[in-house]
Amino acid sequence: MSPRRLILEIDERFDGLSIHHILRYKKKLSGTLIRRIKWLEDGILLDGERVNTRTAVRKGQTLSVRLSDPSVQSGIPPVDLPLKIVYEDRDIVIVDKDPGMPSHPGPGHWGDSLGNALIAHWGKTDPHADFHPVHRLDKGTSGLMVVAKHPYAQDRLRESLHSGGFQRSYLAVCEGKLSPAAGVIDLPIGRAEDSIIRRQVNGADSQRAVTSYQTVFAGQERSLVSLTLETGRTHQIRVHMAHIGHPLAGDFLYGKEIGAISRPALHSSRLSLLHPVTEERMRFISPLPDDMRTLFSHFLPFDQQNTVF
Secondary structure (H helix, E strand, O other): OOOOEEEEEOOOOOOOOEHHHHHHHHOOOOHHHHHHHOOOOOOEEEOOEEOOOOOEOOOOOEEEEEOOOOOOOOOOOOOOOOOOEEEEOOOEEEEEEOOOOOOOOOOOOOOOOHHHHHHHHHHHHOOOOOOEEOOOOOOOOEEEEEEEOOHHHHHHHHHHOOEOOEEEEEEEEEEOOOOOOEEEEEOOEEEOOOOOOOEEEOOEEEEOOEEEEEEEEEOOOEEEEEEEEOOOOOOHHHHHHHHOOOOEOOOOOOOOOEOOEOOOOEEEEEEEEEOOOOOOEEEEEOOOOHHHHOOOHHHOOHHHOOOOO
16 A cells, blocks of 8 residues: 555646645645655655645646655554454544553553554554544543544644534433533643642643533433533543532542442543545444443333433
């Protein structure tokens, strides 16, 4: 498989513009990426010939720009692990992550992360792809996650995070019945001074954090809640829900462990994004996993069980 390239047929919109202007301001390549690719033999080609970024283009010409990394830079070792790939093309992959799988390699998890699994997968299918995560899910969180295959896709998607161009919603099972049933939590989150892991409202180096929630179903013991994020702070949903007195079921860090589930009951359920290259609107849904479903299905009326998940 050949490297991924951005192909642009020059028309009236670009006639007479410099390649740098087109790439930086029209196609939104970062300055860092342009500096990297312009030194590659096949980095920037105009009608098949290598050119520099000062070159002005003319209508009818074809500009071709390499997007794939010249080599895999992440250094993540490939490890064959189970993967649930919802969608994949030359630019992005959408994965339905299992709970218990870290998003990135790290201490104690150098060989069992989503990054390891994708590098192994691409070693067989797309050797020019590398691990460029757009966002992350906590180890215990299940559901939809986007990973870019090259820096351009990563940059474009990160720019659109928490905007209309990139929208995520989560389902959580929270302890108790929320009152009010819907609302917005706008409270800053920072580090807890007694822990390197925990976060808290108004902790050290706090940053603004905004979470919107809507009760989907309320039982006496627990509630199924839909949540969207305006910001993306570490443990944001878990911290905010615990702060208002409704920690996630099974959240050992901000609530309490329960025997029915071995992780915080949080699932990335819906994802909508504009494709970073084609700008096509894409939507994905992941059903509620069984371990979260069983937390309240015993008190949910049978005729509602298929409508709230």
